[in-house]
Amino acid sequence: MMKKAVIIDGNSLIYRAFFALPLLQTSKGEYTNGLYGFTTMLFKVIEEEKPDYIAVALDKGKKNFRHETFPEYKGHRPKMPVELIGQFKLLKEMLELMKINYFELDNYEADDIIGTFAQRAKEQGYYTLIVSGDRDVLQLVDQNVDVMLTKKGISQTIKYDEKSLEKEFGISSKMLIDVKALMGDTSDNIPGVKGVGEKTALKLIQTFGSLTEVYNNLDKAGGPKLRENLEKDKEMAFISQKLAKIKLDVPLDFEFNNLTLKDFDQGLLAFFRRVEFNSLIPKINILVDEQENDFEVKEGKLNIKELLGNEYGILWQGDILYIGSYDEFYKTTDFEKIKEILENEEVKKICFDYKNLLHKSKESGIEVKGVIFDTLLAAYLLEPDKSSYSIEDLAQNYLNFSLNSEDFERKASLLPIIYLEQRNRIEAMGGEFLLYQIEMPLSKVLCDMEREGIHVDKDYLEKLSKEFDEQLGILQEKIWSYSKEKFNINSPKQLGTVLFEELNLPPLKKTKTGYSTDVTVLEGLKEAHPIIDYLLQYRTLAKLKSTYADGLIALIKEDGKLHTTFNQTITATGRLSSTEPNLQNIPIRLEEGKKIRKAFIAPEGYTLLSFDYSQIELRILAHMSGDSNLIEGFLKGQDVHQRTASEVFGVPLAQVTEQQRRHAKAVNFGIVYGMSDFGLAQSLSIPRKEAKDYIERYFQRYQGVKRFIDSTISLCKEKGYVETLFNRRRYIHEINSSNFNRRSFAERAAINTPIQGTAADIIKKAMVDIYNSKPNAKMLLQVHDELVFLVENSKVNEVIPKIKEIMENTIKLAVPLTVDYKIGRNWMEME
Incomplete structure (x- = not known):
């Protein structure tokens, strides 16, 4: 039986898939729709065709030998979408893991590689199947070569052999070259003959048999206008023939014996998890236990004690504590047995979810010490846009290792190894202060707040x-x-x-x-x-x-309190969120919403204290932009919205109307959130032209802010991310998108994130600083820029200046941070 060789047109399939499928993105922001479509087709071909040999052909560069004949060849093609560019790198990585060869050659196109591959296979006596979305390869069909052509994106295919091709076109495959020579090809910028379309070109070649014979019988070739065009564009027709013909003899170095299908590399599973092709994972023939054995051999050489000293991974699951290094392991439900280890600060521990560990240990009367790293918090800082984090994800991301979700022993013992990789990445992004001085200490603060609760x-x-x-x-x-x-x-x-x-x-x-x-x-x-x-x-x-x-x-719990849960790893900007209940979304601008706050009360003998940063995001904007007008307003203690109105509307401060101040306030906060003239017009219920005029006048007076916005977007486009003053990083994946709406949203996020993220960092740091100062107050709630405390009545006058001073001095900016405070028996009625 004749052996089967399959050659896949990589460029054609990934292009067609990219435009046929929705613009898929991973949680990390990698675009994958073209790759996904290509991969599904690849698996389909492997399963249905069962090839003896398989390879993929790719274009290597923009220029090839055809440009020597016709410099304008493919000159009209639009640039490759930025969302597709990175998918070619992923494609090559995947093919290497699948152990499938791909060919690309300088000065030649993928079609020439395909033609040469088919010619070599024919010389060896093999049958070739070409898989492509490009009709140009139909010229290669013969008794040993078939073409599987994709239609409607890549969802449908049609297979051509000699008989079916001749039935459809009425000519042999080789004659298709001359058809294209006459009709040209706008996508490749092959000129052809003016006024000759596919129908006319086919009829001419069916009648005369070749391009040469068409010109040998020009007097018989249709009406006078067609003959005039043929004669006028004769040179272009023969140039087009040369451009259209696929070469069969490019210097391609390969042996068919090296193109057999092999067992996939075990790293393919990790790759599919990384690009989130979860539906395709069952197609991979890899046994997890085999992978684990390979991991044991590969990683078993690491002596964790030598690398880390006396450090251990620590994990809670239900009522069981798992603790271990890679080569040692221990689990117990009797915490008293290892209380001494847990409370020994000299025994360094790496955990997953520090806040949860603190909760669990406190429930057993244990004060865990010596925790030096939280792999959950580190994962969040490194990839803040992910919707969830798990140890299985971390093992995949950092160790290329597939972890069974029930294998808690292995999870605990992998944490020290994951730590090594994460620590290096945190240091590379300058995130040490953020992790060690803000986020990890904050876990202790939040744990105590959650356990304390608030009376209702x-x-x-x-x-x-x-x-x-x-x-x-x-x-x-x-x-x-x-x-x-x-x-x-x-x-x-x-x-x-x-x-x-x-x-x-x-x-x-x-x-x-x-x-x-x-x-x-x-x-x-x-x-x-x-x-x-x-x-x-x-x-x-x-x-x-x-x-x-x-x-x-x-x-409400039995103690009469609400115990909300504060989430550290949810928002991309670094802000805390809360659940059961969500306290961040109470609509306090409405009178009915304010009434909800009245339910939060202080018990007898106690008072609620609320501290709120005043206009913190505008103050951060002043600092980060260095705008002299904005800074001057804050340094003089002026009403910043009144001053903005004065600047924008060109009136003295004392003559600013309430409406002008309201409009200026909308502009101030709109700038922070990257608001467009359309958004401002909707917000103020004014014409868009008027809103545009407001924004233009604002930027004329606050040129430092305009420079900050432009440079932030420019840097984000260059680096792919933005940062807060504390080096909190957020990747803005669609900042270079060719889609206007996606790009505009990304630009707004790029402007807002450094400001909102810095505000989140500041209040988190203030919470840690207050907690460490041990004031005579219990921190109960954090809602955006506000902190709520419970204080004994007799301690109120002592606590207020202490907390206010800490919050106002937690960081030094170019403008002062100011904090307002209120006192009351409930959260609504505070003065």
């Missing part, structure tokens, strides 16, 4: 829930008054019918199931009908009732 007035919440119920009932009746009959306001389908069919409001957006009634649609219809205001009020109130009034009641 359950009776008040129950009354508030009833009050919200009554208000919802009134709003419901008002909404129903505009409809033909009562309907379920919470049903998008029923609401859509009322709004867009009964009331004939313009449907701004549709979904697969019908009309969209989301908040953006309702906001866009605010001026169109009175029902819209009532609907927005209803939704806000319904959320407050379910999420907070009723939701908080369900979360």
Whole structure:
């Protein structure tokens, strides 16, 4: 039986897949849609065709021998999308791990490599299957060569042999070269003959058999206009023939015996996990136990004790403590047995999730000491955009090792090895202070805050829930008054019918199931009908009732407190988030939202103290931009929004109107968040031209801010990331995207992240500094730029100046940090 050789047109397939599939990205920001499509096709070919030999052909450079004949060859092609460029590197890495050879040659195209491969296979007596999305390779079809051509992206294929090709085109494969010589090719910038399309070119070659015979019989070749064009472009036709013909003799150095399918490299599994091709992992024939054995041999030479000294990985799972180095291991549920080890600061420990470890140890009456590294926090600092982190991920990322999720012993013993790699990367990005002086100490602070909790007035919440119920009932009746009959306001389908069919409001957006009634649609219809205001009020109130009034009641513990969980590894900017309950999203600008805060109370004999950084993000902008006007305003203690209004509108400070100040405030905060003129216009309900004028005048007066914004975006495009003052790094993956909307969003994130991230770093550092100062106050909550404390009544006057001083001096900027404080029996009524 004839042996089968498969040659795959790598450039063609990855290009077609890139444009056919959605723009996929990994959590690290690597684009993978073209690679994913190529890989699915590759597996399909391997499974269905079962080739004896296989290889991939790639283009190497932009210039090749055809440019010597026609310098404008492929001259009109657009630049490769930036989202695709990096996928070729990934493709080569994957092929090497699959042990599949790829060929690329200077001065030649992938088609020439394919033609030469097929010619060599024919000389060896082999059958060749060419897999491509480019019809040019059809000229290679003969009795030993078939072409599998992809259609509709790469989802469908059609296979051509000599018979099917001649049936479709009415000519032999070799004649296709002359068809292209006549019709040209706009994508390759092959000129051809003016006015000759595929249909005419095919008819001419079917009639005369070749390009030469067309010109030998020019007097018989169609009407006068066609003959005139043929004669005029004769030189171009023969140049085009030369350009279209695929070479069969390029200097390609290979032996077919080296192109057999081999067992994939074990690193392929780690690669697929890295690029998040989880659906393709089952295609890889690798046994985990084999991989583990290989890992034992490869890593067993490491003497962890020599590298790290007396350091151990430590991990909690349920009620079991796992502790070990690579060559030693111990697990126990009796913590007292190893209490001495855990509390010994000389025994250095590397953990995963330091805050959780602190919680677990405190529950057993143990004070863990000697923890020098948290691999979870390090992973977050190195890759802040990931949606989740696990030890399995870390083992894949840093050790190329596939870890069983239930293998807790191995997890614990791998932590010291993961630590080595992470430590080097943290040092390379200058993140030591951030990890060791802010994030890890903060875990201790947050642990104590979570354990302390905050008192909540359950009776008040129950009354508030009833009050919200009554208000919802009134709003419901008002909404129903505009409809033909009562309907379920919470049903998008029923609401859509009322709004867009009964009331004939313009449907701004549709979904697969019908009309969209989301908040953006309702906001866009605010001026169109009175029902819209009532609907927005209803939704806000319904959320407050379910999420907070009723939701908080369900979360109150036996001690009468709420114990929220603070998350350190969620937001890309470094801000803390909280869950059960989420305290960051209480809408305090609304009167009803403020009422939720009234439920958070101080017990008898105690007072709540709230400290809030004043305009911290604008102060950071002043420092980072070095803008003299902005800095001067803060140094003089002026109302920064009033001063901005004075600068932008060209009026004395004393004559700034309230509306001018409000507009200036929107511009100030809009600049921090990279707001466009469109966004500002929406925010202030003013014409876009007026908003654009505000922003232009702002930048004329605050040129340092404009330079900061431009240089930040420029550096981000160059490096791919932005940083805070504390070297917290965020990768902005789409900053060079060819898609305008994605690029614009990325630019806004690049402007805002250094500012918002620095604000997050400052308040975190302040929390650590306050905690270390051991004030007579218990830190209870952190919400954005605000800290809430519980203080004995008799200690209030002592605590206020101490905490205020620490917060205002936790970092020195070009402008002073100022902190406002309030005192009260509950979180709402504070003075």
